[in-house]
Amino acid sequence: MKSVKENLVEINSQICNSSEESEFNTAPQVIVVTKYVTIDRAKEAYEAGLKNFGENRIEGFLEKKKHLPDDAIMHFIGSLQTRKVKDIINEIDYLHALDRLKLAKEIEKRAEHVVKCFVQVNVSGEESKHGMSPDEVIPFIRELKDFKHIEIVGLMTMAPLTEDKIKLRQYFNQLRLLKEKVQSLNLSYAPCTELSMGMSNDFNEAILEGASYVRIGTKLVGE
Numbered sequence: 616m617k618s619v620k621e622n623l624v625e626i627n628s629q630i631c632n633s634s635e636e637s638e639f640n641t642a643p644q645v646i647v648v649t650k651y652v653t654i655d656r657a658k659e660a661y662e663a664g665l666k667n668f669g670e671n672r673i674e675g676f677l678e679k680k681k682h683l684p685d686d687a688i689m690h691f692i693g694s695l696q697t698r699k700v701k702d703i704i705n706e707i708d709y710l711h712a713l714d715r716l717k718l719a720k721e722i723e724k725r726a727e728h729v730v731k732c733f734v735q736v737n738v739s740g741e742e743s744k745h746g747m748s749p750d751e752v753i754p755f756i757r758e759l760k761d762f763k764h765i766e767i768v769g770l771m772t773m774a775p776l777t778e779d780k781i782k783l784r785q786y787f788n789q790l791r792l793l794k795e796k797v798q799s800l801n802l803s804y805a806p807c808t809e810l811s812m813g814m815s816n817d818f819n820e821a822i823l824e825g826a827s828y829v830r831i832g833t834k835l836v837g838e
């Protein structure tokens with residue numbers, strides 16, 4: 616197995632190329648997704664210079680957080696059950712999967728700080744994907760007006776598994792346009808400046824369309 620450092624060199628050079636090629640000129644942050652790997656491998660990623668960590672299960676999240684240094688930035692990227700919010704919300708730096716009002720209400724009730732949230736959007740319309748449909752996003756965000764503990768920092772999506780790069784670009788482009796629409800509302804609680812999109816198989820296409828956070832597991836730390 617290659618070291619995280621070796622993988623990171625390769626990924627960084629691809630990120631660099633895609634950023635340069637992108638008309639949006641983003642330098643995306645890398646979230647290393649450690650859901651498949653051990654605590655030691657996560658620590659190796661930290662030593663390699665990665666500071667943003669992503670986990671999609673509560674147990675794994677809390678365990679990694681406990682063993683990583685305090686300045687690790689912890690992203691919860693999985694869907695969160697409403698009844699589990701109280702167990703984890705105050706440990707989260709960024710939540711990438713805000714996808715319904717019921718969840719927002721529970722966060723509002725349980726959070727002791729302002730939680731930075733991405734609204735998860737299902738741009739492909741695939742039934743197996745979580746997230747709200749693009750049409751629902753702006754009405755949803757308007758409903759959060761009086762929520763003191765939620766800040767909408769951006770939008771997140773997972774593209775379908777496909778090799779079709781043109782299709783992938785279209786999905787990511789759609790998310791960017793929607794993000795710009797939300798931004799133009801000028802809501803103080805929803806600056807919506809960020810785009811969380813791109814995984815091991817499609818991060819280059821996501822960066823070309825302006826990703827500011829890519830979430831990479833397999834190609835960085837392995838499966």
Ligand SMILES: *Cc1c(COP(=O)(O)O)cnc(C)c1O
Pocket residue numbers: 648650671692693773814815816830831832833834
């Ligand atoms: C697992 C996961 C990733 C990382 O996937 P890889 O293909 O291993 O890079 C990114 N985002 C979410 C939401 C995930 O669940």
